[in-house]
Amino acid sequence: xxxxxxxxxxxxxxxxxxxxxxxxxxxxxxxxxxxxxxxxxxxxxxxxxxxxxxxxxxxxxxxxxxxxxxxxxxxxxxxxxxxxxxxxxxxxxxxxxxxxxxxxxxxxxxxxxxxxxxxxxxxxxxxxxxxxxxxxxxxxxxxxxxxxxxxxxxxxxxxxxxxxxxxxxxxxxxxxxxxxxxxxxxxxxxxxxxxxxxxxxxxxxxxxxxxxxxxxxxxxxxxx
Ligand code: MN
Numbered sequence: 177x178x179x180x181x182x183x184x185x186x187x188x189x190x191x192x193x194x195x196x197x198x199x200x201x202x203x204x205x206x207x208x209x210x211x212x213x214x215x216x217x218x219x220x221x222x223x224x225x226x227x228x229x230x231x232x233x234x235x236x237x238x239x240x241x242x243x244x245x246x247x248x249x250x251x252x253x254x255x256x257x258x259x260x261x262x263x264x265x266x267x268x269x270x271x272x273x274x275x276x277x278x279x280x281x282x283x284x285x286x287x288x289x290x291x292x293x294x295x296x297x298x299x300x301x302x303x304x305x306x307x308x309x310x311x312x313x314x315x316x317x318x319x320x321x322x323x324x325x326x327x328x329x330x331x332x333x334x335x336x337x338x339x340x341x342x343x344x345x346x347x348x349x350x351x352x353x354x355x356x357x358x359x360x361x362x363x364x365x366x367x368x369x370x371x372x373x374x375x376x377x378x379x380x381x382x383x384x385x386x387x388x389x390x391x392x393x394x395x396x397x398x399x400x
Contacts, residue, residue, distance in 0.1 A: 181252035196255035281313035
């Protein structure tokens with residue numbers, strides 16, 4: 177897919193999101209899951225492959241319970257340096273709303289011995305619409321599968337495979353960033369406060385804090 181679509185959707189003078197930049201290869205492939213309060217709250221699963229982050233919007237979020245299969249809508253590739261993004265995408269921009277790094281870590285194909293072999297097997301799975309992956313994150317661990325539904329070009333299902341990391345509890349209750357330890361609300365409130373400091377005129381319309389909370393709690397489905 178490349179990063180053309182990613183770039184065409186964004187105004188880098190306005191959004192604090194990552195401009196595609198230099199990439200540096202670690203010995204293992206990385207993954208990140210963003211929690212994103214856009215028009216509709218969703219989670220974004222991003223997997224490093226071919227030098228970019230292959231991305232899926234997961235409206236209901238991942239689960240460690242193998243009986244839940246979660247819809248994952250494939251979206252445009254994101255640059256590798258997007259893995260570090262946490263903050264607020266301003267109103268009027270694509271995907272406006274706050275974002276936290278809900279989970280991150282390394283991942284690999286279950287039968288691969290090294291990064292190279294992992295990448296080959298994962299890419300093969302991506303082409304075939306059936307990706308087997310082992311996550312080694314802070315919240316998510318163990319084997320998962322991402323399987324194309326065949327319904328359309330973009331719909332996949334994400335689910336946990338049965339192993340010792342499978343649990344029936346709701347992992348989404350752990351709602352803090354693995355980087356800043358902040359919740360989505362704390363990230364958006366921090367921006368609100370800094371914009372409204374005395375002597376710092378807020379740009380554009382200012383919203384009340386309760387409006388900001390209402391906006392981030394809206395429930396409509398739009399990936400991005
Ligand atoms: Mn998103």
